[in-house]
Amino acid sequence: MPVQEEQDIALIKRATILGDVLRLLAEIMSDWDNGFAGPATQDSFLVQDIGCTSGDLVPLEIALEDHFKTRPLNCHELFVKPDGRVVDVKVSELVDFLYTRFANRQRSSMAAGD
Numbered sequence: 001m002p003v004q005e006e007q008d009i010a011l012i013k014r015a016t017i018l019g020d021v022l023r024l025l026a027e028i029m030s031d032w033d034n035g036f037a038g039p040a041t042q043d044s045f046l047v048q049d050i051g052c053t054s055g056d057l058v059p060l061e062i063a064l065e066d067h068f069k070t071r072p073l074n075c076h077e078l079f080v081k082p083d084g085r086v087v088d089v090k091v092s093e094l095v096d097f098l099y100t101r102f103a104n105r106q107r108s109s110m111a112a113g114d
Contacts, residue, residue: 013102018042018095024063025050025091040091046079047088054079054086064098073101 025040029050038050046052052060061075078097081087 014095014099017098017102018092020067021064021091021095021098024067025060028056028060028063042090042092042095044091045088046091046094047086057086068098068102070102073098 022040022042026038029038029040040050044050046057046060057075057079061073061079064075065071065073075094075097078089078094079087
């Protein structure tokens, strides 16, 4: 497969993940009473802009796992430092994290012959 075609496929997958994450955030944020007037974008920070608390990140991770039918996603590796402090990440960083997870799992499945 030519490199450009490979890159186009990767962009489509990343764009799909971004769209799904933004839709999930919109659904979840409608239940939060944090004053965020939205909508979230790929440049929105989860804590600073959207107003996520550490307690909001767990339901967000569960919603992502349910939506993508993938467990565990281990988003806590992105959201929480080893000392327990919450890391403020952009939506685009979350999308990159998910994209990498899915790509690695796909490579592992292909290598195993699934």
